[in-house]
Amino acid sequence: MSNLDDLYREIILDHYRTPRNRGELASPPAVRVEGFNPLCGDELVVYLNVDNGVVTDIKLSGHGCSISQASSSMMSVAVKGKAVVEVHAIIDRFKEMMTLKERSLDDQGEPIILDLRTLGEIAALAGVVKFPVRIKCATLAWNTLAQALADVAPS
Amino acid sequence: MSNLDDLYREIILDHYRTPRNRGELASPPAVRVEGFNPLCGDELVVYLNVDNGVVTDIKLSGHGCSISQASSSMMSVAVKGKAVVEVHAIIDRFKEMMTLKERSLDDQGEPIILDLRTLGEIAALAGVVKFPVRIKCATLAWNTLAQALADVAPS
Amino acid sequence: MALGEHVTTFSARQVRADTPMLRRVVNGRAITYLDSASSSLPPRAVIEAISRYYELHHANVHRGVYTTANEATAIFEGAREAIAAFINAPGGADEIVFTHGTTESFNLIARSWGAANLGAGDVVLVSEMEHHANIVPWFQLRETTGIEVRFIPVTDDFRLDLSNIDELMRGVKLLSVTGMSNVLGTINPIAELAGIAHRHGALIAVDAAQSVAHLATDVRASNVDFLAFSGHKMLGPTGIGVLWARREILADMPPFLGGGGMILDVRTDGYVPAAGPTRFEAGTPAIAESAGLAAAVRYLSALGMDHVAAHEHDLTIDALTRLESEFSGRVRIIGPADAHARGGVLSLDVEGVHPHDVAQILDQYGVCVRPGHHCAKPLMRRFGLAATARASFGPYSLTSDTDVLIEALGEAVSLFG
Amino acid sequence: MALGEHVTTFSARQVRADTPMLRRVVNGRAITYLDSASSSLPPRAVIEAISRYYELHHANVHRGVYTTANEATAIFEGAREAIAAFINAPGGADEIVFTHGTTESFNLIARSWGAANLGAGDVVLVSEMEHHANIVPWFQLRETTGIEVRFIPVTDDFRLDLSNIDELMRGVKLLSVTGMSNVLGTINPIAELAGIAHRHGALIAVDAAQSVAHLATDVRASNVDFLAFSGHKMLGPTGIGVLWARREILADMPPFLGGGGMILDVRTDGYVPAAGPTRFEAGTPAIAESAGLAAAVRYLSALGMDHVAAHEHDLTIDALTRLESEFSGRVRIIGPADAHARGGVLSLDVEGVHPHDVAQILDQYGVCVRPGHHCAKPLMRRFGLAATARASFGPYSLTSDTDVLIEALGEAVSLFG
Ligand SMILES: Cc1ncc(COP(=O)(O)O)c(C=O)c1O
Numbered sequence A, B: 001m002s003n004l005d006d007l008y009r010e011i012i013l014d015h016y017r018t019p020r021n022r023g024e025l026a027s028p029p030a031v032r033v034e035g036f037n038p039l040c041g042d043e044l045v046v047y048l049n050v051d052n053g054v055v056t057d058i059k060l061s062g063h064g065c066s067i068s069q070a071s072s073s074m075m076s077v078a079v080k081g082k083a084v085v086e087v088h089a090i091i092d093r094f095k096e097m098m099t100l101k102e103r104s105l106d107d108q109g110e111p112i113i114l115d116l117r118t119l120g121e122i123a124a125l126a127g128v129v130k131f132p133v134r135i136k137c138a139t140l141a142w143n144t145l146a147q148a149l150a151d152v153a154p155s
Numbered sequence C, D: 001m002a003l004g005e006h007v008t009t010f011s012a013r014q015v016r017a018d019t020p021m022l023r024r025v026v027n028g029r030a031i032t033y034l035d036s037a038s039s040s041l042p043p044r045a046v047i048e049a050i051s052r053y054y055e056l057h058h059a060n061v062h063r064g065v066y067t068t069a070n071e072a073t074a075i076f077e078g079a080r081e082a083i084a085a086f087i088n089a090p091g092g093a094d095e096i097v098f099t100h101g102t103t104e105s106f107n108l109i110a111r112s113w114g115a116a117n118l119g120a121g122d123v124v125l126v127s128e129m130e131h132h133a134n135i136v137p138w139f140q141l142r143e144t145t146g147i148e149v150r151f152i153p154v155t156d157d158f159r160l161d162l163s164n165i166d167e168l169m170r171g172v173k174l175l176s177v178t179g180m181s182n183v184l185g186t187i188n189p190i191a192e193l194a195g196i197a198h199r200h201g202a203l204i205a206v207d208a209a210q211s212v213a214h215l216a217t218d219v220r221a222s223n224v225d226f227l228a229f230s231g232h233k234m235l236g237p238t239g240i241g242v243l244w245a246r247r248e249i250l251a252d253m254p255p256f257l258g259g260g261g262m263i264l265d266v267r268t269d270g271y272v273p274a275a276g277p278t279r280f281e282a283g284t285p286a287i288a289e290s291a292g293l294a295a296a297v298r299y300l301s302a303l304g305m306d307h308v309a310a311h312e313h314d315l316t317i318d319a320l321t322r323l324e325s326e327f328s329g330r331v332r333i334i335g336p337a338d339a340h341a342r343g344g345v346l347s348l349d350v351e352g353v354h355p356h357d358v359a360q361i362l363d364q365y366g367v368c369v370r371p372g373h374h375c376a377k378p379l380m381r382r383f384g385l386a387a388t389a390r391a392s393f394g395p396y397s398l399t400s401d402t403d404v405l406i407e408a409l410g411e412a413v414s415l416f417g
């Protein structure tokens, strides 16, 4: 079942079993955004505090499969304490990873090399692209986060 | 095209080209009933005068294909001047002829012999049963007549 | 009944051999199809009836005079007769309205019969175990008419809670319930419910989407008023379904959708609707699908619905027992634990493993189960679940399918250990 | 364009060879199929796409995780993309709503967009040459909202009478017209009408049931707002159709039918509809049919719609000329006499012979033509006709079909002499 090993990396199962940053933040001042995956019923609530262009705190509640739970947990770790501009960059890189799907060559026929190191442990989610239906599970957290950032009142 | 000859007997074409009893009757006293074949758009109006249990006059208007027109024309000839009880008997015999369809043996396996002579020239419509979609054309006039008889106020 | 009793007249192995999809190999394993509650796998006879229709008889129905148009019409109207016989419709083919599925059938009941007969304060009584197809149309009708939509609760052991039914029936004009739950497998006492409804002067509609493919259906014996089902869940094609209703009820129902076929006359200032089932069948109907559905009904009739039911009952007892003994509580069944009055639908809750992950892992073994809320969110909420992984049987299922299911579930349990 | 020009890239003989129904023998004669305006004959590729789907990929779509459910979903969503490309939808697949046919598509426009956007006194402008599918839904909407349904007249030479169009457009919120008449063959100036509608602040819906199979369709170029068509008229299967609408319009439309698939959430006290085309697709959709329709679209694209149009144009010119010269006026064509802006639909009025009889006699020669009002009663009334006998071409038609038509018409004329 080598395929399954690509999907269910140990680090993913660890985040699923022991999710980080679970809980709620008082809202306001925190921004609160709900994400929803109608296909599998996954629900995620992101609470976000941004001060002076920095994500000072993030909490998550809701429920979902291992991929959506692990992805949101890893996301929270990756963005907490980061500047909003940096968070946007991480979101972009994550989404890029998720759209590679079966493509391994770029338009010029060169192999696509994504520098997964810049994503840290989030790179463990790269295996999800082999399971197209699960991509929505992995991206739910990130789309919800992007929505939350958009909802932060311009300072 | 022997099949067609079964359908389009000369007497049928004659009634189609020269329909009998076309026109209208003042209503009241005449009963006026509309018949309609939604499949082909045929429309028939039957005007019926019944006095003392006798069909004293009948007129027809409307439009339709050769079969429905010929059938109504032949019907008007067959029933005009007849007692209502007799008319019911003719209707029954006509309907019996139209339901024979592909059946040629009765339940006991005996050949069904319908005495077409009692139907007079109407018997020419027997060939219609080989063309099941046209049966509705042939019966339209008779169903409308039955409706008109039902509408005649009981004397 | 033991498996052996049916072996002479019914052979699940033969059904399997008749079903092309079951030759599929998935992820290196022979397919183990356990998703018949979602959609069943048609036998070759159904697929060929459709092809043969398109190759030899295709034409638009009605109003045709030429030979192939008559053939197509005969096929289409013949399907109505086959279906009427299959459910023992008292009024025959005139009571069979072709829709595009159970969902459209319920929308038809709501918007035609419902809009004409229900007003503010009238109650439609459904149950907590209904599929959305038998909930949302009533909510939509509520928006325009102000009806009340009331729910029969479900007991902790996954049955309709009828303890308070006379109270619940107050003001009810229509009782609309499923014959068999697509999540729990629960088989509801339809004849009894029909008696209750009629005693309270209400009509009863039955969602037979699940039951019609797994139990013998007899609308005359159960004395119901409306019955809705889908072709694709009874070995038939997608794109077609049925609404059966008593002739007297259909006769008084106003049209549903508007267009060709459902009219007697159209003028620039109005229209006159047609009589009979065609009043509800606007536009060119699902003709090829009717040929396929008739073939499915003939196929099921040849198997014998009682044999199908008994076979699936045996599979269910076997699976319930083995799932319990293999996983000693780590795999919980969301549905009646005893096999009494339940069908072959097994909603699994695997401790510590999300249904989505269960289904993903099972797929690696070629096992097809469906994760999700199964379009029954009120029921999921009732039991505090977001989703289950549902395995369900069909006439082609064998105990060897349960073997593979158990093998694959073992992997899921150990991976998430 | 002359036939010769297309011969290198388009071969009607090849299409004929690809079409199983055209091997039929009827009443001892090879079939002469001249009823494509009613329903077209699918090529083998379409029939096989359906069989292949049922044999290899069948599963319910959406919410599936297992391999074959993903395959079925990919086929279904892939069909949306193929269709979006075929009509050049600016917003791509998200603008393609699967319905069960043109009729359902118009009901959807009326009951979703119409009910939400139209009120008493608002006008829907249709034309006298519309099919009932684009009339009755508006009459039904009138019953509930009090809108006005107004008709663009048809001229004596069978065209839309646009001489007074600015007057007719007063109060119009939606102009809803056919791209090509299924009785007259008239091709309407859709891009021009779109300009008129938009200039008056109205939207435009196009009934493309006929046009989509016989002319290239480009919703971006014609700048329309809604487009409706049926699979079975474009070499595809029965039981499926399409509603295309601009993304912004679809986004604001409330749901149509209720049930599974079209919701985000259902509670016992209400529901939240889904976004995107699925909001309008309640219940299990026509999955196998989507595979067939995608195959039809690919097949037509490979032929090239411009070649199809040119071929049928040539056939129409030839038939118009020969019918005129053979019967010197005894066979009248109800439709434009010149081939300019008209398609291959020939409604025949044979002097002294009722259309029903024409069709019956032609059937003896294996010729399939349809008698009747063709679901366009207001148009029939306009021209004082109860019915016509309609012959219509498809991409597989040949001038030899016209030969047999003329031979059989000769018999009809002489029999009724
Ligand atoms: C112009 C036109 N509109 C609408 C329709 C209705 O299509 P369907 O019956 O497939 O819904 C037809 C076909 O009969 C048609 O020719």
Ligand SMILES: Cc1ncc(COP(=O)(O)O)c(C=O)c1O
Residues within 6 Å of the ligand: C037, C038, C100, C101, C102, C103, C104, C131, C133, C134, C178, C180, C181, C182, C207, C209, C210, C230, C241, C375, D260, D282, D283, D284, D285
């Ligand atoms: C109990 C029940 N009702 C209704 C439906 C809806 O059927 P369809 O999607 O074929 O309209 C289903 C199937 O999903 C079902 O299981």
